[in-house]
Amino acid sequence: MSISIKRILQLTVAATAVALAGFAQAQQVLRVSAIPDEAPTELQRKFKPLGGYLEQKLGMKVEFVPVTDYAASVEGLVNNKLDMVWFGGFTFVQAKIRSGGKVIPIVQREEDEKFRSVFITTSPAINKLEDLKGKTFTFGSESSTSGHLMPRSFLLSANINPDTDMKRVAFSGAHDATVAAVSGGKVDAGALNISVWEKLVAQGKVDSKAVRVFYTTPGYFDYNWTVRADMDPALRKKLTDAFLALNANDPQGKEVLELQRATRFIPSKVENYEQIEKAARNAGLLK
Incomplete structure (x- = not known):
């Protein structure tokens, strides 16, 4: 083997080793x-x-x-x-x-084996899911399980179609934003995951005397x-x-x-x- 070919092979092996090292x-x-x-x-x-x-x-x-x-x-x-x-x-x-x-x-x-969502409000006129008819409401993110999908599913099971039975439906984007929207009076009610709700209450970041849970869903994964x-x-x-x-x-x-x-x-x-x-x-x- 000529010196030049041997050198090329050495360089090729070295370059491959460097590439593999970089990948690793x-x-x-x-x-x-x-x-x-x-x-x-x-x-x-x-x-x-x-x-x-x-x-x-x-x-x-x-x-x-x-x-x-x-x-x-x-x-x-x-x-x-x-x-x-x-x-x-x-x-x-x-x-x-x-x-x-x-x-x-x-x-x-x-x-997460039996996770739940909560529905919250500041309105004394809202005490059950049926009371949401004609009211303004916010979910969390559109792709949220506990902030949209499952709350919507339980509403539909109660014969309430959010898109036709409520006055206005919004999406806050996040669970803590849902609490802010409800407590700030931007909407009559909203739904979020129970874990974030309990955390915010424990941290004193929500006035649980003004904002209250009126419905808790059954459990789901x-x-x-x-x-x-x-x-x-x-x-x-x-x-x-x-x-x-x-x-x-x-x-x-x-x-x-x-x-x-x-x-x-x-x-x-x-x-x-x-x-x-x-x-x-x-x-x-x-x-």
């Missing part, structure tokens, strides 16, 4: 996001301790990537721009359909952490095990679980969200 380094960042169902600053605050915990367990950098809306969280995962996303049940269903079934829910909070199906199985197992290992009896686990408003995490599966998909189709929200 790129894979050492886990890109995580969440549906923007609360203010961006709150999402960052909630994620920081979890991100640190996952970095310790995985031995790789974990980066939180904020998204502008619910649809962007779905597209980010489907188009390989994100590796793991905190989805609501409806956004998981959307991601499943959009990807052709190439996403996997790995864990959910124990609370909701949030989960979802990954792409093409994620390395070993990494997926590490991620799942890390969530399942979170324990409220140790300080780090307690901090993470409290910020995630979770007692503990449990395994999740696609079949859990069949009710959500059926409700979405019945409400005309999935074509």
